Amino acid sequence: MAEPRISSIDGKLAEEFAVPSHVEEVKEKMAAFASFHAEAGRKVVLITSGGTKVPLESRTVRFLDNFSSGRRGASSAEYFIDSGYAVIFLHRHRSLYPYTRMFLTINMLDALEFQGGGAPGNTGEVVVNQQVLPNIAKVLKRYEEVKESRLLLPIEFNTLSEYLHLLKAAAQALSTIGSKAMFYLAAAVSDFYIPASEMPEHKIQSSNGPLQLSMKMVPKILSPLVKDWAPQAFVISFKLETDASILLDKARRALDTYRHQAVVANVLDSRRGYVVVVTPETQAELILTEEDVKNEVEIEERIVSNLTLAHDNFITQQVA
Template sequence: TVSVLYWPDTPHCMASTRASDAPADDAVAQLQEADREVEAFIELNRNPDAVTQRDAVRTAVEEFVRRHGAQRRIALVTSGGTVAPLEKQEIRHVTNLSTGQRGAASAEWFLRHGYAVIYFHKTGCLCPFARHFQSGAFLDDVKWDPAAPDAAPTFSDVCAKAMREHRQFVVEGGLLLRVPLHTVVDYQLGMKTILETTRDTLASMEVSNARTMVYLVSAVADFYIPFNELPKDKIDSRPNDPSMTIHLKKVPKALARGLVGRLWGDGAFVTTFKLETDESRIDAKVLKHINGFDNIRLVASNLHATIRSEMKLHDTREPMNPVVIRKPESGELEEELVARVVAKHNEFVEGRW
């Protein structure tokens, strides 16, 4: 049994009162310059028909935060992959693959811990509660009597629980806001819009943005082709040319330059994920990640070979002394992962970080 927790007595001090976190003037100037670069990237490469639209996202997030922000903490969970199109009328693309399993499962556990969740996800990836029905496997567990075709089918315990909790948290509670994305431009635009809107809405309510959890699980593309360099139509497959050369440019980094935790989501609690394929390199990569990104609090790392069974959670105060989290025999790894992240967030909100 999981208790649903609330924090109505949390002091509503503003995040800017954390003197140790307040950036100096030169750092502010660097943040503003980085923000202008990302905004220029968005405006130059945004597809007018994109699934992520700034005004619609801003309105939905503001209404969601105003409804829940005073009584509950807000968790922004990013999930799934991102793509970099190779044509304006997209047929082909370069993609960073992710099913969204970790993000969807984690979002469910944040809901059970009392958070209101903004689920910023790749279209078509797994989603909270719906993930239990998004593969054909669940049909094997549906029981139906062909002799009584009008009788209602019965479902497995897992599916029945998912339906109950979806009604409790989503339909009746309104505690899940889904925001779709497709391209890496959608991701940058959505992150900026969601974080800024959450920050400003909480400030207008005199609620600290330290109560906001930013949980970055998405597989984000590092490279793209500028929109004005994309062909309008599908790239031809020329039978006499056995190869095709593509020139990609680097996507501006929002997290590495402090925008996520120090400007867009000023004062929020940021958790990132690091996936590697070489075990001998993972500790060095995590340390480099932590030293390079001064706006994050936790890094969850794992190997591709054990992505579903084991993970390390690194506290940036003691990065080389991680907690090892393993999938239990019955249950899922995300249950303990989110519980530990929530415990760290408690320390942060209560000023013990």
């Protein structure tokens, strides 16, 4: 087999972004997960989810964060599993997580009670309050099935450096399963960073006056991912804008530049109910109606259904 090409981004990643100490261990885990599931006839999707954090000091007190709750990634993970995929969930520490995402707004202590009521002196068995968590049994059952079948491999990141190195490791790990791998890059990733060599070690002092930051452009990781690290995979990026008038143009430009398979384009305020899936040949608007919202349909179900179909067609074309 031909050796993978070394891109200039590889050098930049190694020099300017601190390499997480566990990256090789995680890569092996991801490669084993991918080959186990591919051998069992499953497709594998790597989902990125949540926002990256860019530290301003190496002993970090302050950082810049990219906005993302992680809901898109976490709910998509559930729909991919329901569609027969195994999921590597590369997510920001403490962002929304599949299955538990449904209970995040609930105070854990409000969801528990003493069996037999809260009479003074009753410190007996603690049970779940079914009124606060009416669907807990159903979700717990599904969560346990998924755990038992080892269909979900969670990997955490915090900083931009961790994200970039772990994504590269994931791409290399999944390259062994060729077109059965999908990349679903929903994380909100910083475009700017301060190289490790230029970062102050200690907390920036306000006594030195107003802070002026000069940040470099983050290398475009999609380029080596598509060309060098996982060239046979089915790759989807996400494009978030706040100005709807530039969204589709930006999505098309991304496809022209990186030559991957699809961009899911969304606007911050309407992202829960409207996205456009843009491919080199097509443009599909996915919209939730009022009726859908009443029935608690989530837009991620539609996105995943659209993309799993496209992935199947992609695999068929590769084989033919």
